Amino acid sequence: MTVTYILKETFTGKRIMKNPDPDNEGQTLDTEESVTDIIVEFAKDGKKYTRHVNVALDSDGNYDDAATKARCEQVAMGVENKIAVGVAQPDPE
Numbered sequence: 436m437t438v439t440y441i442l443k444e445t446f447t448g449k450r451i452m453k454n455p456d457p458d459n460e461g462q463t464l465d466t467e468e469s470v471t472d473i474i475v476e477f478a479k480d481g482k483k484y485t486r487h488v489n490v491a492l493d494s495d496g497n498y499d500d501a502a503t504k505a506r507c508e509q510v511a512m513g514v515e516n517k518i519a520v521g522v523a524q525p526d527p528e
Contacts, residue, residue, distance in 0.1 A: 477510070
C-alpha cells in the first residue's frame with residue numbers, strides 16, 4: 436500500500452499559532468502569523484505522519500493548488516522511503 440495524503444488546512448498565507456502566555460502559566464496566546472507552508476497528513480497502514488509542506492507559487496506569486504498537490508505527492512514518496520528504512524516516526528496516538 437502506498438502513502439496517501441490529506442491537506443489539513445486551506446492555504447491562506449496565515450495561520451493561528453498558540454504560544455505559551457509568559458504571564459499566565461498553563462495559558463496560551465493566539466497569534467496570527469504569515470506562513471508559506473501547509474499542514475499535510477500522510478498515512479500508511481493505519482499510521483499517520485504529519486508534515487509541513489512548502490506551498491508552490493505561480494510566476495505571479497499566487498498560490499498554485501495543482502503544483503502544491505504535486506509537491507505533496509513528492510513528499511509522500513519521501514515519507515514512504517523513510518517508513519521503508521525505519522526512520523519515519525508516526526504521530527503519537
